[in-house]
Amino acid sequence: MSYMTKDPSGTLASALAGQINKNGYAVIEDYVDLAELRDAQAFVVKSIADNNGGYVGFSGTERLGNTFLADLPKNPNFLALCHGIYESEVGKPAPNVGFYQILRCLSGGAAKKHSMRFHFDSYVLTALIPITVPDHGNPGRLIIHPNSRGIRRTYLRNLVDKVLVDNRLSQALFNALYRRGSKRVIRLSLKPGNLYFFWGYRSLHTNEPCDADAIRATALLHYADPHADSWIKQKLRRH
Template identity: 35%
Template sequence: MTGGSVLDAGVSAHELVDRLDGEGFVCLPGVVAPQWLEDARASVSGHLAAYGVSDFCIIRPDSDSQSPAHRFVSDPAVHGLLRELAELRWPRGVAESETIFSVLRVLAGPQRMATSHAFHFDAAVVTMLVPLIIPEAGAGRSGELVVFPNRRPFRRSALLNLVEKLWTESRLRRGRILREVRSAPTRCTVQLQPGSVYLFWGYRTLHGNLPCAPDTVRATLLVHFGDPHRTSRLIASARALRRRLWASIEHTEATVVRF
């Protein structure tokens, strides 16, 4: 790693765009600084001590300026790469002042099915997934990422996007997706490796995760950039409602949401 950066992608944004368009899902192995990864894992242990052994996510963990999440999100190498990717593929989704949206997701609760199989599309142009702690409990029990790359295009219609998301996240549709996963698991599941990062077009790629075995911890930092519908009043209203719901759960800058 150079210049104290937490990330050294070692590849150009133009090359990554071609790979994301063609392959839909790109792994950059071993690009995360080892010391940062160690610090991030220690922060997860601290959160588990504070919130209990349960499933939860922290919205905008980078709000704490002393946190590993803040160091990652504020790294010029991370922000520059994500901005360039988004601008190359969907420039209308990137404002001049566009910022990164981050989520720290921790799965450690006893109800191991509670947060699995939640297949969805992200509301971001590009998603970077950073594994911190990943179980090694065998196939189907290690929280493997399930990914169906580029299942839809970037859409101009915000209303069509909402309808599509509602259908995709319905119980009926999720059941069909799960049958597809079970019929060919090696084709659509990824065993995540801490130290690597994974990139995909979040808006276009259907994804979720498999369950984790009891007494295991799965922790990932999710980094989103670009808003495909940033000028839509409909989407703005939906997000304002979601922010109010988060605020009612816990009145902190970094909002904790329990599953």
């Protein structure tokens, strides 16, 4: 299956939304064509090598070369799928906005620094495509406390949530629950080329660290900030 997947009736989108609510995530297997995936993997390897083997992050599509990731956010079928998932869950028309897209390439000593920090996304829907995952040691699984909160009515309430999460005590508690093997925590092994969806805004999540000599690269496309029009958020961004 390629990222040209069509869903004219919205049946797939509705089913995926249901799976996210039931299981904490949904997945489309082998979403990316193998040749396109290999091109993206080569891009990641070169980018890390150019950075002396250390962590590399890309925001947006401008520096993603000729990889499929540069075109995916504008692909009408991918857009329609994300819009359909959003509408199935929220019950409102999908906003006509773009994605906040990042490509995270974990490697080297900094890989641990960018791992095991539990957080909520600022966007309702998160689409994740693994590009490369470690083939030895810790595979860098995705860790999810699924659907931990609802969509807050105000940005201020959302901000309170984030403050309560982003502190040493809370992070220590979340990490302790993870180490104790809480059944509430999903430990999801990722397969390159698959497409995963989860409610990033509602689900507390992070990733496990990978070994310093391994590479864990994931593309994340975030959709629909429910507080985009908040004047408080806009004012804080100016300062």
